[in-house]
Amino acid sequence: MKTEQERQEIIDAINTILKHSHDSTLNEIHALLKRIEVEEDVKDLRADRAAKNDINNRLVNLRAITYSMDLLIPGFYFWCPYFTIRIGGAIPDDNPYKYPGKIHSSTGFGIVLPGYKIFTSYQGHYDA
Helix, strand or coil: CCCHHHHHHHHHHHHHHHHHCCHHHHHHHHHHHHHHHHHHHHHHHHHHHHHHHHHHHHHHHHHHHHHHHHCCCCEEEEECCCCEEEEECCCCCCCCCCCCCCCCCCCEEEEEECCCEEEECCCCCCCC
16 A cells, blocks of 8 residues: 555656646547446446346246246256256246246255155245
């Protein structure tokens, strides 16, 4: 960390350079700073969009697990805050209406065997 005196020396040096520079140089510096600002904004927007896509993908996967366990479709299901695994099961059929079920726990597993036998750590209900 710089001392106050070192900071002031740096600021004075920058001011001296700026006073002796041409207007065209200052305009180029200003244009570069604007470009950097725009690029940072674009990176922030991309990061926000990626985060939203991750959340949406997780919700879609949880909805498929909920649907499959609710209808006792054979498969193995695991969910936690970071990822989901669905082996078997089905994607909800949203015709004529969107399947409203939700899993109300952050972590769990379920196994549905043929013959409608279900073993799951989830003890709640699937109502929205």
